[in-house]
Amino acid sequence: MDYDSRKIEKKWQKRWTKDGVFEADPDPSRPKFFLTCPYPYVNGALHIGHGRTYTVADLIARYNRMRGFNVLFPMASHMTGTPIQGMVDRIKSGDQVAMEQYKRDLRLYLETEEEVEAQLAKFIDPWVTARFFAKAIRQDFDALGYSIDWRRKFATGDKTYNQFVTWQYHKFMDKGYIKQGDYPLLYCPNDGNPVGEDDLLEGATAKVKEFTAIKFDFEDGYLVAATLRPETIFGVTNMWIHPTEEYVWALVNGEKWVVSKKAVKKLKLQAKEVEVLETFPGSKIIGKSFQAVHDGHDIPIFPAEFVDPNNATGVVYSVPGHAPFDYIALRDLWEDPSPLKPYGISAEEVRAIEIISMIEMKGYSEFPAKDAVESRNIKSQAQAEELEAATQEIYKAEFYDGVMKDNCMQFSGREIKDVKEDVVKWMKSTNHIDVFYEPDVRPVVCKCGADVQIGVFAGQWFLDYESTGWKDEAWKALNSMDIVPETFRNLFEATFDWLAQRPCARKRGIGTKLPFDEEWIIESLSDSTIYMAFYTISHKITGNKLKPEQLTLSFFDYVFLGKGGIKKTAKETGISEDLLKSMRDEFAYWYPNDQRHTAPSHISNHLSFAIFHHVAIFPEKHWLKCISLNEHVNLEGARMSKSKGNVFPLVEIPQKYGADVYRTYAVSAAEPGSLMDWRERDVPAVRNRLQSFMEIMQKHSTKEPRVYLKKDKPAAITRWLLSKVNSIIESCTQNLDNFRLRDYAIAVTSEMTRAVNHYLRRPEVPKEEREGTLAYVCDVWVRLAAPLIPHTCEEVWSKMDRDGYISLASWPKPDKKLIDPSIEVAHQVVLSTMRDVREIMKLLKDTKAKKVHVYVAPEWMFQALNSVREAELPVIVGTIMKHLMSNPDFRKYGKQVKNIVDRVAKENGLWDHSSSAADEIAVLLGSANYMSEELGLEVVIQNSESPECDPQNKARFALPGRTSLFLE
RNA sequence: GCGGAGGUAGCCAAGCCAGGUUAAAGGCGCAGGACUUAGGAUCCUGUUUCGUAGGAGUUCGCGAGUUCAAAUCUCGCCCUCCGCACCA
The missing domain is CATH 3.90.740.10 (Valyl/Leucyl/Isoleucyl-tRNA synthetase, editing domain)
Known part of the structure; x- marks a missing residue:
C-alpha cells in the first residue's frame, strides 16, 4: 500500500498557510522561542546541502512549538554584495558561461525553453533576479514543510533595510570602531577594480x-x-x-x-x-x-x-x-x-x-x-x-x-x-x-585577460575588532552562550583571537552606502550580523507601508534600544505613537535571538561578526543565546559544485522523494557535526521506514487508547512495550534538547517500529489489550514523529480525529510510572536466551533438537548480586568475596560464590538482571509460547534449584540474567 | 604557512569529552528464512576468526606510554577534509 506523499504534503502545506499556523505574534502568556537561520542568497537555485540546514532549523522550530513555546521562525532574502551584481554584469556582456548557469537553474522552475530565455533576458536587473529566486526559494521551502512566518520577509536590498544597516554603522562610528587606512588586495589594472575569486581566470587561490x-x-x-x-x-x-x-x-x-x-x-x-x-x-x-x-x-x-x-x-x-x-x-x-x-x-x-x-x-x-x-x-x-x-x-x-x-x-x-x-x-x-x-602565486589572470596585480586602497574603511574593549565584550558573550555541537567552540575561539581589522566597505556591488563616505558601499557581511532584530518589526514596516526616510536613526534607537522617548520619535518620523510602541513591544518580546542555526563554514566570519556586532550595539540581555551548526552535504561521496555539475537542486526533492523522506534522511544520515553523504541508494530504505510507520498508524491508531497498568494484569510484553515507549519519549526529549538529532530520528523511525513489530508478533496478548495499547502507542508516536515528518503526521492526526493541527499539539511527556527498567531487562533475558538457543542449534549441526530446557539461576544468586550492587563495592575479587562470605545466607554456597564473583570480575562489574528468580521465571514463562514459535522448539522453563529434568547437569551454569540451556 | 576538524568492521556512521555493562548502536550492502503467484515490498535471523553447548582468540590509522582495565587518556608519526578577509 503506497501513500501519495506529494498529495498529502501539498494538502497540509496549503492548510498551514491558509490558517497562518506558523505566524507568530507576541503572547506574553507563553514563553517565546526565537529561532533564525541565515537567509539564502537569492541568485540561483538552492541545493540539498542548503536544505539540510533549513530542515534542521525547522525541526528545532517544530519541536519547540510542540513543547509549548511561542516560536518565531522567520526568513528573508539576501541580495547585497557582489554575486548578483556580478552575474547581472556578465549577462549584460553576453557571457555564455554565466547564461548557461542561469538557464540550468531556470529550467528547474520553468516549463519551456522559451520561458527560460524570456526570463533570462530580464536578468539584466539585479532586482528581477533577486525577486525571481526569492519567490522560487520560498516555494521550495514551503514544499519542504518549513514552518516559517513569511509575513516578516524582506530583502537586504530594500531601502528600509538599508536604513537599518546605516543605523548600525552610525553606532559603530559613535563607538570609534570604524577606521581608515591602507589595504592591499588583488586588483585588476585593466578593470580598475579589486578582484575576487570569481573574477579570476587563473590563480583562484591567490592571496x-x-x-x-x-x-x-x-x-x-x-x-x-x-x-x-x-x-x-x-x-x-x-x-x-x-x-x-x-x-x-x-x-x-x-x-x-x-x-x-x-x-x-x-x-x-x-x-x-x-x-x-x-x-x-x-x-x-x-x-x-x-x-x-x-x-x-x-x-x-x-x-x-x-x-x-x-x-x-x-x-x-x-x-x-x-x-x-x-x-x-x-x-x-x-x-x-x-x-x-x-x-x-x-x-x-x-x-x-x-x-x-x-x-x-x-x-x-x-x-x-x-x-x-x-x-x-x-x-x-x-x-x-x-x-x-x-x-x-x-x-x-x-x-x-x-x-x-x-x-x-x-x-x-x-x-x-x-x-x-x-x-x-x-x-x-x-x-x-x-x-x-x-x-603569492603566479600567474593570476583576471577574466578580462589582464595580469592581476596588488592594489593598495588608501583610505580603505575598516572595522577594527581590536578597538578597546570590543573583543573583551565579545569574549564575554561567547563564553556565556551555547555552541552546539560544543566541538565548534574552538573554531570560534581561534577566530576571535585572529580577528583584527577587517575592511568593511567596498567600491562595487549592491548594498547600503557608507553614511560617512558615499563612494563606498557597506560590505555585505555587515548586512547579516544583527538583522535578526529586524525580523521583529519588518512585517510592521511593510504592513504599514513605512517609508525609508521615516526609519531614521532615532527610530531604530527607540525601537531597538528604548532611547529617545516615544513622543519625540513619533514627531520626528511621522510614525504614530501606537505603532512605535507596538514595534518596541514586539522587539522586547522576541529578542534576544534564542538560537541561530547555520553551517560551520560561517564561523570565521558571519557568526563571529554577529557576536561582535551584537555586543557593540545591544545590552547584554539581547545578546545571542545559542548558535547551533550542521555540516555540509556531499553528493554520492563528492563535494557538490556548480562547476563540476554534480549539484542536486532542492526544488527536485519534494517531487522526486517527498518532503518527509528528505527530512528524515537529512536528519538521520549523520549527526549535525559531521559531513553528510546523500546517496541515492539509501533513499528507498528511508521511504520504507516511513511507509511502515504509516501502515502501523493506519491499522492501529484509530482504536480507543488504553493504558494497562500493573493492576490490570496485562501480558508482560504489554508492560514492556509501555515501558519501552515511555523510555523512548524520555530519550527523544533528551536527544532533541542536546541536539542529538540523529539519535532522535533513529528512535522515532527505527526503534519504535521494531518495538511495535515485536509486540505484534507476540501471541500471548489478548486482542483488546493489544488494540488499546497500540492506540496509546500510536498517539504518542505520531507526536514524537511530528517535528521530523510533519505532513505524514498531520495526515495521521486527522485520521485519528484529533482537534487542530499536530504541528501545534503538545509534545508527549514520559509517564514515569510506566517506565520499568526491570521489565525491559527481563525482556533482554528472553532475547538473549533465544540468541543462545540459536547459537547452540547452529553448533549442533546435524542433530535436530525438539525441546529446550531453560534453567533460571537460584534465588540466592539474585540476592547475592543485589547485595553486591547495593554495597557499591569496587570490582575487586577479594572485597566482593569478603562482603558475600560475611553473610551466612551466601556463605553456605561457598564454592559457587567464588564462581559468580570470578564472573563479576571477568565481566568488569555487575550486569543487569531481574531482581529475583521468580521474576525471571515469570517473564520467561510469559514468553514461552512466543519463544517456542520463533525457535520451532518446545520450551520448558525450569528453576535450577529443583530442575525436573537436567540429564547433562546444565542447570548449575545458570546466572541471574543468563539462563543455562539443555537441548534435546 | 596559520587555524580548525577528523581517521571505527565491505561501505556510511554512532561511541571518545566523564576509561570497565563494547565484538563495538543504527543504516546500506550481502546471505538465509517467514509471508507470498511473485517479490525490487514487509518482517525475522545472520554477517571478524575458531568451536558438535552458550566459549575462546584477534580487532577501532601507525607506534609507544599511563592504568588492574584504553576505540575512549598522554606523547610521537602518517594520512584526509575544511576555513584564511572584498567570497557570501
Missing part, C-alpha cells in the same frame, strides 16, 4: 603576499631590494641585478629609489607617488657598491640572470650562507669570473668575498645553503626546481630552529621566528624599510 622592501643606501638614494627574510641583512655579501633588464632611478614618495622598470607600475598601484627620473640597463650599476644597513660597509653589485625584474622590485640582495640560489650563483662566479670582466670586477675581487654565517642551526654546518645545495647535488643555477626545494627546506628549518649568531648586533642569540619583526622595526626606525606586495 596577497607581503615582502619587506629594504632600502639600502646607494649613491644619493636607495637601492630597494624586496625579501621575505629581512633578518638576513646581516649576511649580505653582494647585490644581484639583471644586467640586460631595464632599471630606473625614480622619485618614490619624494625619495630616490632604484628598482626595476617593471616595478614602477606596481608601486603606483600600491598607492605610492612615483616619478621616473632615468631609465637604464642593469649593467650600468653593476660593479658599483652600496652600503649595508647595519654597519654601512660597502657591498658590491653583481650581475645575475636569475633575477626576475617582474618579481617585486627586481633587486635581490645576496645571502649565500643561507640562501641556496645566492650560494650557487656566487659559486658559479668563483669558478668562472669572466662574466664580471665587462663591469670591471676582477676575479680576485669576487674570490675575496667571504660567505657570512649568521644563523646557528642544529644539524647544519655554518652554511646551511651550501649543505642544502650539496645534499641535493645541485650543479647549476638552471636547476630552479631543486633550488626552490632547497630554499623551502632552509627557510623552514631556520625559521623554527635557527638562532641569530654573534654577528647580528643586538639581535644575537634570538630565535629567528621571534626576531623577524624586531629587525624590521629597528630598520624602520632609521628609514630603511618599506613594504612591497605581490600575489
Whole structure:
C-alpha cells in the first residue's frame, strides 16, 4: 500500500498557510522561542546541502512549538554584495558561461525553453533576479514543510533595510570602531577594480603576499631590494641585478629609489607617488657598491640572470650562507669570473668575498645553503626546481630552529621566528624599510585577460575588532552562550583571537552606502550580523507601508534600544505613537535571538561578526543565546559544485522523494557535526521506514487508547512495550534538547517500529489489550514523529480525529510510572536466551533438537548480586568475596560464590538482571509460547534449584540474567 | 604557512569529552528464512576468526606510554577534509 506523499504534503502545506499556523505574534502568556537561520542568497537555485540546514532549523522550530513555546521562525532574502551584481554584469556582456548557469537553474522552475530565455533576458536587473529566486526559494521551502512566518520577509536590498544597516554603522562610528587606512588586495589594472575569486581566470587561490622592501643606501638614494627574510641583512655579501633588464632611478614618495622598470607600475598601484627620473640597463650599476644597513660597509653589485625584474622590485640582495640560489650563483662566479670582466670586477675581487654565517642551526654546518645545495647535488643555477626545494627546506628549518649568531648586533642569540619583526622595526626606525606586495602565486589572470596585480586602497574603511574593549565584550558573550555541537567552540575561539581589522566597505556591488563616505558601499557581511532584530518589526514596516526616510536613526534607537522617548520619535518620523510602541513591544518580546542555526563554514566570519556586532550595539540581555551548526552535504561521496555539475537542486526533492523522506534522511544520515553523504541508494530504505510507520498508524491508531497498568494484569510484553515507549519519549526529549538529532530520528523511525513489530508478533496478548495499547502507542508516536515528518503526521492526526493541527499539539511527556527498567531487562533475558538457543542449534549441526530446557539461576544468586550492587563495592575479587562470605545466607554456597564473583570480575562489574528468580521465571514463562514459535522448539522453563529434568547437569551454569540451556 | 576538524568492521556512521555493562548502536550492502503467484515490498535471523553447548582468540590509522582495565587518556608519526578577509 503506497501513500501519495506529494498529495498529502501539498494538502497540509496549503492548510498551514491558509490558517497562518506558523505566524507568530507576541503572547506574553507563553514563553517565546526565537529561532533564525541565515537567509539564502537569492541568485540561483538552492541545493540539498542548503536544505539540510533549513530542515534542521525547522525541526528545532517544530519541536519547540510542540513543547509549548511561542516560536518565531522567520526568513528573508539576501541580495547585497557582489554575486548578483556580478552575474547581472556578465549577462549584460553576453557571457555564455554565466547564461548557461542561469538557464540550468531556470529550467528547474520553468516549463519551456522559451520561458527560460524570456526570463533570462530580464536578468539584466539585479532586482528581477533577486525577486525571481526569492519567490522560487520560498516555494521550495514551503514544499519542504518549513514552518516559517513569511509575513516578516524582506530583502537586504530594500531601502528600509538599508536604513537599518546605516543605523548600525552610525553606532559603530559613535563607538570609534570604524577606521581608515591602507589595504592591499588583488586588483585588476585593466578593470580598475579589486578582484575576487570569481573574477579570476587563473590563480583562484591567490592571496596577497607581503615582502619587506629594504632600502639600502646607494649613491644619493636607495637601492630597494624586496625579501621575505629581512633578518638576513646581516649576511649580505653582494647585490644581484639583471644586467640586460631595464632599471630606473625614480622619485618614490619624494625619495630616490632604484628598482626595476617593471616595478614602477606596481608601486603606483600600491598607492605610492612615483616619478621616473632615468631609465637604464642593469649593467650600468653593476660593479658599483652600496652600503649595508647595519654597519654601512660597502657591498658590491653583481650581475645575475636569475633575477626576475617582474618579481617585486627586481633587486635581490645576496645571502649565500643561507640562501641556496645566492650560494650557487656566487659559486658559479668563483669558478668562472669572466662574466664580471665587462663591469670591471676582477676575479680576485669576487674570490675575496667571504660567505657570512649568521644563523646557528642544529644539524647544519655554518652554511646551511651550501649543505642544502650539496645534499641535493645541485650543479647549476638552471636547476630552479631543486633550488626552490632547497630554499623551502632552509627557510623552514631556520625559521623554527635557527638562532641569530654573534654577528647580528643586538639581535644575537634570538630565535629567528621571534626576531623577524624586531629587525624590521629597528630598520624602520632609521628609514630603511618599506613594504612591497605581490600575489603569492603566479600567474593570476583576471577574466578580462589582464595580469592581476596588488592594489593598495588608501583610505580603505575598516572595522577594527581590536578597538578597546570590543573583543573583551565579545569574549564575554561567547563564553556565556551555547555552541552546539560544543566541538565548534574552538573554531570560534581561534577566530576571535585572529580577528583584527577587517575592511568593511567596498567600491562595487549592491548594498547600503557608507553614511560617512558615499563612494563606498557597506560590505555585505555587515548586512547579516544583527538583522535578526529586524525580523521583529519588518512585517510592521511593510504592513504599514513605512517609508525609508521615516526609519531614521532615532527610530531604530527607540525601537531597538528604548532611547529617545516615544513622543519625540513619533514627531520626528511621522510614525504614530501606537505603532512605535507596538514595534518596541514586539522587539522586547522576541529578542534576544534564542538560537541561530547555520553551517560551520560561517564561523570565521558571519557568526563571529554577529557576536561582535551584537555586543557593540545591544545590552547584554539581547545578546545571542545559542548558535547551533550542521555540516555540509556531499553528493554520492563528492563535494557538490556548480562547476563540476554534480549539484542536486532542492526544488527536485519534494517531487522526486517527498518532503518527509528528505527530512528524515537529512536528519538521520549523520549527526549535525559531521559531513553528510546523500546517496541515492539509501533513499528507498528511508521511504520504507516511513511507509511502515504509516501502515502501523493506519491499522492501529484509530482504536480507543488504553493504558494497562500493573493492576490490570496485562501480558508482560504489554508492560514492556509501555515501558519501552515511555523510555523512548524520555530519550527523544533528551536527544532533541542536546541536539542529538540523529539519535532522535533513529528512535522515532527505527526503534519504535521494531518495538511495535515485536509486540505484534507476540501471541500471548489478548486482542483488546493489544488494540488499546497500540492506540496509546500510536498517539504518542505520531507526536514524537511530528517535528521530523510533519505532513505524514498531520495526515495521521486527522485520521485519528484529533482537534487542530499536530504541528501545534503538545509534545508527549514520559509517564514515569510506566517506565520499568526491570521489565525491559527481563525482556533482554528472553532475547538473549533465544540468541543462545540459536547459537547452540547452529553448533549442533546435524542433530535436530525438539525441546529446550531453560534453567533460571537460584534465588540466592539474585540476592547475592543485589547485595553486591547495593554495597557499591569496587570490582575487586577479594572485597566482593569478603562482603558475600560475611553473610551466612551466601556463605553456605561457598564454592559457587567464588564462581559468580570470578564472573563479576571477568565481566568488569555487575550486569543487569531481574531482581529475583521468580521474576525471571515469570517473564520467561510469559514468553514461552512466543519463544517456542520463533525457535520451532518446545520450551520448558525450569528453576535450577529443583530442575525436573537436567540429564547433562546444565542447570548449575545458570546466572541471574543468563539462563543455562539443555537441548534435546 | 596559520587555524580548525577528523581517521571505527565491505561501505556510511554512532561511541571518545566523564576509561570497565563494547565484538563495538543504527543504516546500506550481502546471505538465509517467514509471508507470498511473485517479490525490487514487509518482517525475522545472520554477517571478524575458531568451536558438535552458550566459549575462546584477534580487532577501532601507525607506534609507544599511563592504568588492574584504553576505540575512549598522554606523547610521537602518517594520512584526509575544511576555513584564511572584498567570497557570501
